[in-house]
Amino acid sequence: MTKPIISVENLGKRYRVKRPGMREGGGLRHAIEAGAASLWNGLSRMFKGRAPYDRIAPEDEFWALKDINFEVQAGECVGIIGRNGAGKSTLLKILSRITEPSTGRAVLRGRVGSLLEVGTGFHPELTGRENIFLNGAILGMRRHEINKRMDEIVAFAEVDEFLDTPVKHYSSGMYMRLAFAVAAHLDPEILIVDEVLAVGDVQFQKKCLGKMSEVAKDGRTVLFVSHNMAAVQSLCKIGVLLEQGSVVQVGLASEAVTAYLANGSICGEGFNTSGRQRKPTNCEIIDAWIERDGVPTQALLFGERADIIIVIQVVKRIKFAVEMILRQQDGLAVKFAPSGLAFDWEIDQASGSLKIRCQLPPMRFASGGYSIDLITACSGKEFYDYIESGLRFTVDSSAVGERNWMFNQSRNQGYSLWEVNYQVDQNEITQGL
Amino acid sequence: MMMKPLHEEPHVLVLAPGEADHRFWRDLWHYRDLLVFLAWRDIAVRYRQTIAGVAWALLQPAMTMILFTIIFGRLAHMDGGGMPYPLLVLAGLIPWQLFSAALTGSGDSLVANAGLISKVYFPRIIIPMAAVSVAIVNALVSLALLAVLMPVYGVWPTWRLVALPLLLVLTALIALGAGLVVAAMGVRYRDIRFVLPFVVQCGFFAAPVGYSTVVVPEHWRMVFALNPMVGVMEGFRWSILGHAVHELPQMLAMSATTMVVLLVVGRWAFRAVERDAADWL
Numbered sequence: 001m002t003k004p005i006i007s008v009e010n011l012g013k014r015y016r017v018k019r020p021g022m023r024e025g026g027g028l029r030h031a032i033e034a035g036a037a038s039l040w041n042g043l044s045r046m047f048k049g050r051a052p053y054d055r056i057a058p059e060d061e062f063w064a065l066k067d068i069n070f071e072v073q074a075g076e077c078v079g080i081i082g083r084n085g086a087g088k089s090t091l092l093k094i095l096s097r098i099t100e101p102s103t104g105r106a107v108l109r110g111r112v113g114s115l116l117e118v119g120t121g122f123h124p125e126l127t128g129r130e131n132i133f134l135n136g137a138i139l140g141m142r143r144h145e146i147n148k149r150m151d152e153i154v155a156f157a158e159v160d161e162f163l164d165t166p167v168k169h170y171s172s173g174m175y176m177r178l179a180f181a182v183a184a185h186l187d188p189e190i191l192i193v194d195e196v197l198a199v200g201d202v203q204f205q206k207k208c209l210g211k212m213s214e215v216a217k218d219g220r221t222v223l224f225v226s227h228n229m230a231a232v233q234s235l236c237k238i239g240v241l242l243e244q245g246s247v248v249q250v251g252l253a254s255e256a257v258t259a260y261l262a263n264g265s266i267c268g269e270g271f272n273t274s275g276r277q278r279k280p281t282n283c284e285i286i287d288a289w290i291e292r293d294g295v296p297t298q299a300l301l302f303g304e305r306a307d308i309i310i311v312i313q314v315v316k317r318i319k320f321a322v323e324m325i326l327r328q329q330d331g332l333a334v335k336f337a338p339s340g341l342a343f344d345w346e347i348d349q350a351s352g353s354l355k356i357r358c359q360l361p362p363m364r365f366a367s368g369g370y371s372i373d374l375i376t377a378c379s380g381k382e383f384y385d386y387i388e389s390g391l392r393f394t395v396d397s398s399a400v401g402e403r404n405w406m407f408n409q410s411r412n413q414g415y416s417l418w419e420v421n422y423q424v425d426q427n428e429i430t431q432g433l
Numbered sequence: 434m435m436m437k438p439l440h441e442e443p444h445v446l447v448l449a450p451g452e453a454d455h456r457f458w459r460d461l462w463h464y465r466d467l468l469v470f471l472a473w474r475d476i477a478v479r480y481r482q483t484i485a486g487v488a489w490a491l492l493q494p495a496m497t498m499i500l501f502t503i504i505f506g507r508l509a510h511m512d513g514g515g516m517p518y519p520l521l522v523l524a525g526l527i528p529w530q531l532f533s534a535a536l537t538g539s540g541d542s543l544v545a546n547a548g549l550i551s552k553v554y555f556p557r558i559i560i561p562m563a564a565v566s567v568a569i570v571n572a573l574v575s576l577a578l579l580a581v582l583m584p585v586y587g588v589w590p591t592w593r594l595v596a597l598p599l600l601l602v603l604t605a606l607i608a609l610g611a612g613l614v615v616a617a618m619g620v621r622y623r624d625i626r627f628v629l630p631f632v633v634q635c636g637f638f639a640a641p642v643g644y645s646t647v648v649v650p651e652h653w654r655m656v657f658a659l660n661p662m663v664g665v666m667e668g669f670r671w672s673i674l675g676h677a678v679h680e681l682p683q684m685l686a687m688s689a690t691t692m693v694v695l696l697v698v699g700r701w702a703f704r705a706v707e708r709d710a711a712d713w714l
Contacts, residue, residue: 007708015712097453101449105452106447107447109444110444114554120548120552121549138553142466256436318521
């Protein structure tokens with residue numbers, strides 16, 4: 001087997017955290033006071049043969065990444081996922097040489113092209129052609145390489161007639177296309193891409209995704225960071241899940257996405273009885289969770305199906321119904337599912353515990369937090385057990401439709417997609433004015 | 434995209450603490466085109482949408498020279514020491530402006546290009562180097578002023594003029610060395626942004642722009658020459674006008690030594706900051 005094109009061993013990045021007592025921003029005066037001490041420290045360490053910059057006191061340090069290990073084989077497309085602050089950007093910054101690791105090492109066996117931002121170094125006053133040269137040089141291309149690819153870049157960006165116009169007069173779409181075109185023609189063996197697809201119009205996004213998968217098919221290696229789980233799943237074979245600075249899973253992209261969603265540490269609680277409204281009688285709810293493809297989870301993607309499992313302890317033989325109320329983040333009740341009243345489904349069971357599987361319809365919900373009230377009741381008469389917000393889950397931000405539109409609770413456009421079939425009535429079109 | 438066999442050119446990059454130091458010169462060489470493009474960008478952008486364009490590089494020293502000639506030459510009757518006063522000023526002004534523009538430009542360059550540094554890798558030292566290059570181009574343009582004024586005052590070029598390019602390089606390297614120190618400090622301490630213009634302003638009066646070092650008492654001259662620009666400026670006057678203070682060789686030696694020290698210290702300070710500059714910007 002050939003050597004992996006990227007191997008990361010025990011990689012770590014440490015930052016200095018300011019203690020509350022330290023003055024914000026540092027400043028020269030503070031630096032001179034502290035500097036004299038640390039200069040002496042550094043010098044004496046240097047003479048003792050230790051690195052002078054390794055002097056952050058343990059209580060001041062914060063590990064953005066710690067003990068990262070993974071390998072990537074040539075030609076693989078790897079998606080790096082994780083929540084905000086999980087260390088994704090730090091990892092990309094190290095691999096693209098913007099900052100040095102504090103510990104460990106990474107070996108990259110190929111020409112690296114990194115694209116943490118589209119259009120880095122573009123200057124509005126310069127023309128499209130001038131910016132191609134400048135941006136190309138910034139990305140590490142030699143002048144003759146840029147010359148050689150100029151036609152391809154211009155064709156990809158579709159800006160040929162505006163090539164000698166300053167880019168400040170470009171539309172934002174043209175600007176993005178040009179910027180991506182330069183980077184796309186960098187021709188690296190390893191391409192590192194950060195979330196750049198979150199911008200631009202539909203065609204542009206499709207083009208970028210197309211270019212990236214073309215790059216991947218070509219035997220190049222792509223490292224792709226994104227919040228868009230759908231894009232990661234469709235583009236990447238391998239997924240690396242980061243959490244609080246550590247790799248928690250390396251495997252198939254779909255498995256990593258599942259693990260990302262299943263991970264409950266963000267919303268914290270699973271079954272929570274603190275909202276219990278009354279002392280339970282007859283049938284007590286003793287556990288509940290949400291399952292996605294048979295795996296417990298607390299986060300779902302837009303449009304996914306999930307099951308809710310409720311475990312009930314029945315004390316004496318009694319007929320009861322199960323009811324659930326779905327609440328938005330702000331507590332507003334938005335859906336009600338009374339098994340007895342609406343669906344004529346009730347349980348008549350001897351004592352013992354039983355597990356009820358509630359199959360939910362596809363959750364075409366806005367991203368954000370939701371909670372569910374769990375209820376057992378004698379339909380329409382009395383509650384046996386009532387736990388308000390007994391279960392919580394989040395719908396993760398993921399793009400809806402083709403345009404990368406994010407549906408979010410906080411936008412106040414409702415919580416659920418209203419699936420209207422829009423069409424023009426062909427018989428009623430009036431020609432002309 | 435054409436597929437290149439991966440084994441054709443083994444290109445192994447090791448990222449580990451302190452590893453970047455081993456690649457310094459190789460990287461610098463690989464990114465040499467970027468130096469040209471960055472310098473060119475700064476020049477192009479500076480003069481775009483101006484009416485006078487590159488002529489500003491001439492107008493600025495010309496106006497300073499006229500001002501000095503009127504105020505010090507005419508009103509204060511400052512002595513040219515046998516040299517035409519406007520030429521004496523100009524011969525001091527061109528290296529001084531090169532120095533101050535290069536120092537200010539490179540000193541501020543890392544912070545000014547923070548957007549680049551936090552988003553893409555390239556040898557960071559290219560940024561201050563590009564800033565110095567811009568100042569050099571400006572200085573070369575302003576030399577035209579000298580070419581016009583020399584015949585006017587009946588001063589003709591001699592073989593000494595060959596020293597001029599060397600003196601320009603010396604000035605640029607002194608400024609680069611100092612600029613590296615300033616840029617390195619400026620990344621962590623933004624105070625530098627406020628201190629630097631003031632220091633440069635003071636330097637302007639401490640340097641012999643409007644007068645010749647001849648007016649400085651003899652036993653103070655070498656102390657005066659601790660300012661590395663004194664040697665360079667007197668060197669300019671010798672190269673153009675043929676008048677030299679007799680300590681000129683020692684003064685130039687002082688300037689050259691200072692240059693070496695500044696470059697060594699500057700590179701060290703810069704490297705120390707460079708490794709995590711992106712985290713501070």
